[in-house]
Amino acid sequence: MKQFPKKLQDKLNQRATINALRKLDTQSNLVDFTSNDYLGFSKSKHIFNQAHQSLINTNAINNGATGSRLLSGNHPLYGTTERLLSEFHDSESALLFNSGYDANLGLLAAIPQKGDYIFYDAYSHASIRDGILLSHAKAYKFEHNNLDDLQQKIKRLNLTNSNLDTAIYIVTESVFSMDGDSPNLIKLSHFCAKNNYHLLVDEAHAIGVFGNGKGLVQELNIQDQLFARLITFGKALGAHGAAVLGSKLLKQYLINFSRPLIYTTALPPHSLSTINSAYKELKQTSALKTLQNNIEFFKLELKKHQLNSYFIESNSAIHSCLIPGNNAVKAIAQKLKSKGIDVKAILAPTVPRGQERLRFCLHSYNSEAEITKVLTWLATFVEK
Ligand SMILES: Cc1ncc(COP(=O)(O)O)c(C=O)c1O
Known part of the structure; x- marks a missing residue:
């Protein structure tokens, strides 16, 4: 058998030295203060049965999606689900992705262009940072939830009117996954609107928690000031998948240029049916x-x-x-x-x-x- 490369073994050893070697534990039956299943939807028999029954009723007997959404995978449930999402979340459009990780990667790798700038909160999720790494724009992090620091850092760029072509993207989360805290989104969105910066907000941990389940952005009624919102269904919705909310043009652009959307097999219809049932439950739970x-x-x-x-x-x-x-x-x-x-x-x-x-x-x-x-x-x- 081939030897495991030494550099990789060294990295594993180093992790072990600092007592940080990760391993996969199976789910426990202990009292749960760990999962992201904030509303208990992942174990809801009602959501499960309704999702199943709806697939049977519409004769959607498909185990898999059969291809990318751009080829054979765009089941009619995609349209139904995206309409539901844009209506519920008061957005011009919604575009489903296979996961929140894919959506952040697909958004940040595709949108900011060479010559543009990205400013992202220092505590941003790995999927945001990985998307930024794939982008050709210059990226800077600003201190966690610190608008002053963000302003200083943008000022240092010394952008003049001759840089009118340059777009500035500001990226943050409405609830930070490791700290549970939030930026002052009202101030931040006003700052972005005033300066024509494009604000992107990841709502993964705010959906199902704030704004009657609609998220913090809608609780604060600033959805119209954002360039894009990211919502995920693997947390409070107890399902799987994610969506980018934004303008119709943004959706069209992502369908054409977002590689994690284009080059992967789409979510299967039963995932979409579960998202639909979970939203029905969210409206009345x-x-x-x-x-x-x-x-x-x-x-x-x-x-x-x-x-x-x-x-x-x-x-x-x-x-x-x-x-x-x-x-x-x-x-x-x-x-x-x-x-x-x-x-x-x-x-x-x-x-x-x-x-x-x-x-x-x-x-x-x-x-x-x-x-x-x-x-x-x-x-x-x-x-x-
Ligand atoms: C803030 C944030 N964004 C995105 C994701 C990724 O979402 P998903 O689990 O659907 O890939 C997570 C998940 O941990 C997250 O915490």
């Missing part, structure tokens, strides 16, 4: 309210257990407890596991060294007793 109650309750319990100073301030379903050091944070996650609770340790290099954390994801189906239990144990495990 009480889980939105229960999730909000749980977020409030969690925050009250943090205070009660004097844990506030460990946590990053957040109003979302994601609450991160900073416990520096891979060994330290892993040890506490392990102790919680032994109490029947699943909270994941997020290690360096996924987050910067010194910012290792326990990332709590809250759900509509967590009981108040579970929240009290996990924070009571946490308070005894962290050093005060």
Whole structure:
């Protein structure tokens, strides 16, 4: 057998040295403070049955999509789903992608052109950064949620009227996946509108949580000021896939130039049917309210257990407890596991060294007793 290349073995060894070797655990039956299934939709029998029945009723008996959307894969359900999405999300158009990762890659690699500039929040998701790496535009990161820093960095470019052809794209998330916090989107969108910059907002963790499920952008009613929004269905919608929301021209452009859309087999009809059923549920579920109650309750319990100073301030379903050091944070996650609770340790290099954390994801189906239990144990495990 061929030897595994030494450089790769060295990288694995280095990960092991810092106690950050990743491995695939199977799903557990522990109390869930880890998954992105904020509303419990992934386990909803109702959504499952409705999606299935609708496929049977419309004789959509397809196991796979059979090709790219540009060839044989564009099942009629694509049109139905994209209409539903643009209506629900108050957008001129919607374009489905196979996942949020693909959508960010497809958007950022295709849109900013050579000579353009991208400014992205330093805490942007890997899919945003990977898309930017594929782009031919110059990219700069700005300090996390820091509009002043963004303004300074743009100023340094010294753009004059002769650069009128140059487009500037600003990229951020409405809820950051590791910190659970949000930028001041009102200020940011006004700043972009005033200067004719193109604002792109990833709403992966805001859909199903804010704005009656519509996301933070719609809660703030700034959807008309954005160049593009990214929504995903693998989190609160409990399904799979993603969409880019924006103008009809943007959609047309992506259909022509976005490689992660063009050169891949499309999502199968049953994925689309599940997205449709999940949206039907989202329009009428009480889980939105229960999730909000749980977020409030969690925050009250943090205070009660004097844990506030460990946590990053957040109003979302994601609450991160900073416990520096891979060994330290892993040890506490392990102790919680032994109490029947699943909270994941997020290690360096996924987050910067010194910012290792326990990332709590809250759900509509967590009981108040579970929240009290996990924070009571946490308070005894962290050093005060
Ligand atoms: C902010 C953000 N954007 C995009 C993605 C990717 O979405 P998906 O899981 O659908 O590929 C994620 C998922 O972790 C995310 O947190």
